[in-house]
Amino acid sequence: MTMLQGFQIALHALRLNPLRSFLTMLGIVIGVASIVTVFAIGSGAQLRLQEQIRSIGANVLMITPGAVYQGGVRLKDGSKLTMTEGDVQAILEQIPEIQAAAGSLAGTAQVIHEGKNWNTTINGTTTGHFMVRDWQLASGRYFSGGEESGAGKVVILGSTVARELFAAGDDPIGAQIRIMKVPLEVVGVLDRKGPAQDDVAFVPLSTAKLRFLGSASNINRDSVAYIIAKVAADGQMAGARSEIESLLRQRHRVPAGQEDDFKVQDPAAAMEAQQGAIRTVALLLVAIASVSLLVGGISIMNVMIVSVTERTREIGIRRALGGRMRDIRLQFLCEALVLCLLGGAIGVAGGITLSMTVARMAGWVTSIDGEAIGLALAFSIATGLIFGFYPAHKASRLSPIEALKTE
Amino acid sequence: MSALPLISLRSVSRTYRTDGVAVTAVRNVSFDIAQGEIVAVMGPSGSGKSTLMNMIGLLDLPSEGAVHLEGANVAELSEDRRSSLRARSIGFVFQSYNLLARHNAIENVALPLVYCGVSRKERVVRAEQSLQAVGMLHRAHHFPRQLSGGEQQRVAIARALIASPLIVLADEPTGALDSRTGAEILALFAALNRTGQTIVMITHDPGIATQCRRTIRLHDGELVSDETVAELLPRRSVAS
Numbered sequence: 001m002t003m004l005q006g007f008q009i010a011l012h013a014l015r016l017n018p019l020r021s022f023l024t025m026l027g028i029v030i031g032v033a034s035i036v037t038v039f040a041i042g043s044g045a046q047l048r049l050q051e052q053i054r055s056i057g058a059n060v061l062m063i064t065p066g067a068v069y070q071g072g073v074r075l076k077d078g079s080k081l082t083m084t085e086g087d088v089q090a091i092l093e094q095i096p097e098i099q100a101a102a103g104s105l106a107g108t109a110q111v112i113h114e115g116k117n118w119n120t121t122i123n124g125t126t127t128g129h130f131m132v133r134d135w136q137l138a139s140g141r142y143f144s145g146g147e148e149s150g151a152g153k154v155v156i157l158g159s160t161v162a163r164e165l166f167a168a169g170d171d172p173i174g175a176q177i178r179i180m181k182v183p184l185e186v187v188g189v190l191d192r193k194g195p196a197q198d199d200v201a202f203v204p205l206s207t208a209k210l211r212f213l214g215s216a217s218n219i220n221r222d223s224v225a226y227i228i229a230k231v232a233a234d235g236q237m238a239g240a241r242s243e244i245e246s247l248l249r250q251r252h253r254v255p256a257g258q259e260d261d262f263k264v265q266d267p268a269a270a271m272e273a274q275q276g277a278i279r280t281v282a283l284l285l286v287a288i289a290s291v292s293l294l295v296g297g298i299s300i301m302n303v304m305i306v307s308v309t310e311r312t313r314e315i316g317i318r319r320a321l322g323g324r325m326r327d328i329r330l331q332f333l334c335e336a337l338v339l340c341l342l343g344g345a346i347g348v349a350g351g352i353t354l355s356m357t358v359a360r361m362a363g364w365v366t367s368i369d370g371e372a373i374g375l376a377l378a379f380s381i382a383t384g385l386i387f388g389f390y391p392a393h394k395a396s397r398l399s400p401i402e403a404l405k406t407e
Numbered sequence: 408m409s410a411l412p413l414i415s416l417r418s419v420s421r422t423y424r425t426d427g428v429a430v431t432a433v434r435n436v437s438f439d440i441a442q443g444e445i446v447a448v449m450g451p452s453g454s455g456k457s458t459l460m461n462m463i464g465l466l467d468l469p470s471e472g473a474v475h476l477e478g479a480n481v482a483e484l485s486e487d488r489r490s491s492l493r494a495r496s497i498g499f500v501f502q503s504y505n506l507l508a509r510h511n512a513i514e515n516v517a518l519p520l521v522y523c524g525v526s527r528k529e530r531v532v533r534a535e536q537s538l539q540a541v542g543m544l545h546r547a548h549h550f551p552r553q554l555s556g557g558e559q560q561r562v563a564i565a566r567a568l569i570a571s572p573l574i575v576l577a578d579e580p581t582g583a584l585d586s587r588t589g590a591e592i593l594a595l596f597a598a599l600n601r602t603g604q605t606i607v608m609i610t611h612d613p614g615i616a617t618q619c620r621r622t623i624r625l626h627d628g629e630l631v632s633d634e635t636v637a638e639l640l641p642r643r644s645v646a647s
Binding site for chain 2: 001002005012013016313314316317318319320321322323324325326327400401404
């Protein structure tokens with residue numbers, strides 16, 4: 001008997017009892033579906049992080065406000081803007097490893113163009129920001145020197161904002177938009193960098209201060225919310241970081257032994273660490289999902305043992321008519337394999353559907369890769385072989401004479 | 408009788424050991440069966456008929472003595488080889504038909520060919536021929552439960568014949584049938600035998616035995632007589 005005949009006999013037998021066959025493979029279906037879903041969500045989260053890491057740009061350091069003491073009371077990190085434009089200048093001029101640096105102030109606001117409007121992040125910064133992040137223009141230009149120093153009424157749009165405010169054929173360059181009642185001219189539209197990054201509008205730092213944030217009480221004329229700086233080479237990251245730290249301690253007059261009022265971070269490194277954590281969690285979830293595959297395997301073994309008992313006479317007849325022991329073994333092994341493969345296939349389809357539903361409903365990024373599907377199917381084949389072998393072996397060892405006597 | 412018997416039993420005994428008690432089902436039985444014979448093996452229940460049939464059918468091996476099929480000692484063959492021989496050289500007919508309930512007549516008939524490595528297409532062609540030979544082609548796609556006992560037994564006979572076996576082994580083939588249907592089945596066997604098919608029929612019914620040219624009688628596992636009549640009874644020779 002060939003493998004193909006084995007599968008034909010198996011399919012015939014399973015078709016006779018569709019409900020039982022389906023219930024038998026349900027454990028495998030659930031196990032495989034969970035594995036595929038967990039993989040899809042896990043690798044989706046990793047993709048999103050990788051995109052964020054890429055969007056920050058290579059070799060970027062980020063300086064944010066740290067703890068502040070006011071009269072001995074330790075305030076929350078970032079509760080006071082401790083960085084200034086002077087710090088940006090000092091970092092640029094005094095630290096040779098730094099290629100570009102820019103300070104930013106950011107908030108959210110409604111942007112309006114004719115009949116359309118959109119809520120987005122308004123980032124007040126300098127052209128250096130785009131240099132640090134290696135962010136190219138899709139069209140138009142960056143801010144001019146005069147616009148940066150003179151609070152020019154200009155704006156550079158991220159691609160999402162451009163898409164939301166302008167019809168497909170419209171050229172945004174030169175158009176007037178309004179942010180908080182201030183009319184601004186669009187001078188540039190940025191390249192795509194990723195869905196999370198493109199939803200932004202940039203104005204000159206001086207414009208942000210003068211026209212949008214001027215009344216905020218915690219802003220002094222010179223301060224910025226954070227600074228980003230680009231280091232020339234990967235190997236210089238640690239050195240540049242400690243130089244920035246000592247420079248800023250000196251500039252901010254932080255006494256020896258007291259905590260810095262700023263923090264220097266390597267966002268890419270932090271996100272890579274986060275990525276490792278996601279991978280660990282995903283692996284843990286896959287391990288849990290594998291348990292249901294194990295349970296599914298046991299249920300298949302159970303049903304196969306019952307089936308062998310029920311079909312003892314059939315086994316006897318097949319043996320009498322010339323079936324070899326290995327033919328009987330193959331027949332029942334094929335049944336277990338078909339159950340697992342079918343269950344695996346349904347599980348893969350279910351997993352894909354589930355992860356697409358999760359993606360739509362929770363707004364998560366999910367990614368279905370062939371590797372996860374292959375792994376899940378390999379798992380189900382292995383389950384079929386492992387848990388199908390014992391019942392099949394048992395069937396093949398039945399004495400044909402005894403089996404024929406069974407009613 | 409020809410020089411080389413198809414089947415030859417030499418001092419065959421079969422002892423079963425259950426719960427430490429040895430029971431001898433067949434004791435020191437010797438006989439030959441030649442090509443083209445039709446033989447009735449008779450005896451009351453418990454006389455060792457079925458054990459003898461299992462050994463002739465290569466389902467069981469003697470504890471002592473030897474069974475030869477076409478000169479080969481079956482005990483010296485591998486289990487796989489004996490299985491293959493069952494598929495190709497032995498056709499079983501059982502008292503309770505033993506058709507697979509979930510397969511239709513033609514699938515049941517073709518089953519031995521699955522184990523002979525015959526292609527699906529050829530299996531169908533040969534199963535149809537075999538069904539034709541027993542007059543059951545019109546029931547090819549019926550399931551066993553849709554057939555009467557006599558029809559089921561005809562399908563079982565078609566299955567036994569499909570691989571053109573050396574020998575057809577029938578164990579009480581009419582035991583579950585009414586006398587009229589039983590007579591029809593017996594007539595079918597007689598007709599097959601006239602085409603040269605070797606048949607061994609196990610029965611406890613003396614009426615059936617009288618229709619076979621040769622009768623082997625067993626009692627308590629021992630061979631008590633082995634008689635061949637010169638001619639079948641005249642009544643049988645005019646049938647069919």
